Amino acid sequence: MIRTEEMLLNVGPQHPSTHGVFRLVIKIDGEIITEAKPVIGYLHRGTEKLAENLQYTQIIPYTDRMDYVSAMTTNYVFCHAVETLAGIEVPERAEYIRVISMELSRIASHLVWFGTFLLDLGAVSPFLFAFREREMILNFLNELTGARLTFNYMRVGGVKWDVPEGWLEKVKDFIPYMREQLSGYHNLAIGNEIVQSRLKGIGKYTPKEAISYSLSGANLRCTGIHSDVRKIKPYSIYEHFNFKEAIRNEGDCWSRLECRIEEISESLNIIEQAIEQFPKTGEILGKVPKIIKAPPGETYVSIESPRGEISCYIASDGKKEPYRVKFRRPSFHNLQILPKLLIGQNISNLIVILGAIDIILGEVDG
Amino acid sequence: MSGIAKGFQYTLNQLTKEKVTYDYPRKPIPLPDRFRGIQKFHPEKCIVCNQCMSICPTGCINLTGKKHPDPTKRGKIIDTYDLNFETCILCDLCTEVCPTGAITMTNNFELAEYSRDGLLKNLQWLDENDENIREESIL
Numbered sequence: 131m132i133r134t135e136e137m138l139l140n141v142g143p144q145h146p147s148t149h150g151v152f153r154l155v156i157k158i159d160g161e162i163i164t165e166a167k168p169v170i171g172y173l174h175r176g177t178e179k180l181a182e183n184l185q186y187t188q189i190i191p192y193t194d195r196m197d198y199v200s201a202m203t204t205n206y207v208f209c210h211a212v213e214t215l216a217g218i219e220v221p222e223r224a225e226y227i228r229v230i231s232m233e234l235s236r237i238a239s240h241l242v243w244f245g246t247f248l249l250d251l252g253a254v255s256p257f258l259f260a261f262r263e264r265e266m267i268l269n270f271l272n273e274l275t276g277a278r279l280t281f282n283y284m285r286v287g288g289v290k291w292d293v294p295e296g297w298l299e300k301v302k303d304f305i306p307y308m309r310e311q312l313s314g315y316h317n318l319a320i321g322n323e324i325v326q327s328r329l330k331g332i333g334k335y336t337p338k339e340a341i342s343y344s345l346s347g348a349n350l351r352c353t354g355i356h357s358d359v360r361k362i363k364p365y366s367i368y369e370h371f372n373f374k375e376a377i378r379n380e381g382d383c384w385s386r387l388e389c390r391i392e393e394i395s396e397s398l399n400i401i402e403q404a405i406e407q408f409p410k411t412g413e414i415l416g417k418v419p420k421i422i423k424a425p426p427g428e429t430y431v432s433i434e435s436p437r438g439e440i441s442c443y444i445a446s447d448g449k450k451e452p453y454r455v456k457f458r459r460p461s462f463h464n465l466q467i468l469p470k471l472l473i474g475q476n477i478s479n480l481i482v483i484l485g486a487i488d489i490i491l492g493e494v495d496g
Numbered sequence: 497m498s499g500i501a502k503g504f505q506y507t508l509n510q511l512t513k514e515k516v517t518y519d520y521p522r523k524p525i526p527l528p529d530r531f532r533g534i535q536k537f538h539p540e541k542c543i544v545c546n547q548c549m550s551i552c553p554t555g556c557i558n559l560t561g562k563k564h565p566d567p568t569k570r571g572k573i574i575d576t577y578d579l580n581f582e583t584c585i586l587c588d589l590c591t592e593v594c595p596t597g598a599i600t601m602t603n604n605f606e607l608a609e610y611s612r613d614g615l616l617k618n619l620q621w622l623d624e625n626d627e628n629i630r631e632e633s634i635l
Contacts, residue, residue, distance in 0.1 A: 184553055185551075187551070187589065188551065188552075188553040188589070189553075191553050191585055191587035191589070192553065255507055259510075262516050265516070272527070272528055272530075272531065273528040273530065274530070275530065276528070276530035276531050276532040276588060276601070277531075277532050277586075280585070280587075282587045282588060282589075290588075290592070291530065291632075294528075294530075314506055317502040317503060317505070317506045318502075318503045318506045318507070319503065321499040321502060321503075322499040322500055322503050323497065323499045323500060324500070326499075
């Protein structure tokens with residue numbers, strides 16, 4: 131009888147498929163994983179502690195660096211929390227700009243995920259196509275905010291810049307182009323039998339497990355649970371738009387891919403409606419004092435980021451700096467189910483399961 | 497097998513499409529006016545109000561002022577202005593708070609240096625950085 135020896139293997143922290151500095155210590159028996167232990171913290175910068183010594187406006191650039199693939203949503207969750215605590219009203223035009231930029235960011239984020247996920251599977255060309263479209267979105271956001279990734283665009287009470295001339299028209303023209311490309315992705319990779327057989331039935335979990343591990347976003351919706359914060363607890367102006375929540379029932383890697391692809395097309399629908407309803411005139415920044423002081427108290431808000439439910443808790447003692455800031459970072463929570471999913475799997479499925487969770491290490495480590 | 501054939505067809509169709517990559521080091525990359533690059537400093541406009549120093553989230557700006565040489569004029573003028581690009585995150589908050597527009601962003605972004613000391617830029621260097629200055633003002 132052939133006897134296999136148990137081997138300890140380090141995956142990461144510099145392995146490209148770990149999407150950052152994520153380390154995984156696994157024990158393998160032949161090709162089967164018997165134990166997996168994630169090691170995190172290589173990118174920990176202590177954002178929450180740093181925030182205690184910074185004014186509210188100064189914290190916004192730090193939120194850019196948490197979820198650096200979709201910085202608009204982390205910008206928004208912090209500003210939204212301060213606005214809720216201080217009771218600041220945001221002009222409608224600013225809200226529309228925020229929604230358009232957040233949804234563009236969501237599409238860019240899902241494109242990064244789609245490209246790199248298939249790259250992990252061994253398909254190189256979808257990555258190039260996805261990044262081509264992402265580059266167009268980054269150019270739009272660069273034109274609007276002056277940066278490609280770390281936008282620092284949202285402000286407490288509004289946004290920093292108004293939309294440049296002709297920008298909305300360009301975004302409007304991008305929508306049909308992106309829809310065409312999405313159908314191209316179906317031809318290129320999603321409809322590919324090899325991709326499907328690699329993903330179907332892999333990394334499966336039940337709705338009960340998903341809830342007990344506190345998963346959110348596409349990781350939870352792939353098990354059939356309604357959890358889109360934009361639908362169940364609308365914030366900003368999301369109740370003005372008609373869009374569907376991407377839901378699947380299988381709970382495997384394939385259903386997560388389908389959920390995210392559907393989310394891209396729903397985001398396009400939201401942007402289309404937002405451009406149609408866009409107010410022609412109006413302020414972009416509400417009445418906000420130069421030095422913001424939130425009244426003593428605490429608040430907790432949550433929004434839907436591309437990775438799941440991102441929340442911000444602020445406790446204030448009435449000073450210009452917050453007393454405590456806490457972010458519920460969806461990548462961190464989603465990652466917790468990984469050791470459970472990996473046990474008993476073939477080592478070739480490791481990167482697929484990790485990739486399907488969609489983690490951003492800046493967010494995991496805070 | 498039809499899925500694989502469709503994939504091949506899609507890739508083949510791309511062959512005739514226009515190139516999307518940039519010929520970057522040889523040709524400059526087109527950047528929008530709002531792009532946040534290395535700052536340009538106008539010493540004559542600065543009133544030494546210290547607002548940029550206090551808003552900077554990473555504390556990378558250090559400045560000192562001196563009395564106006566003309567005794568008939570009140571206020572201060574800038575003496576030294578140091579910007580440490582080792583810690584600067586180009587967040588644009590300094591230009592946002594400046595009441596006189598003495599500090600503005602440019603489209604220049606190439607900051608690589610052979611030594612870390614080279615990243616500490618002084619008043620003269622920031623004053624001479626006067627190409628591709630942002631035209632749109634937030635004031």
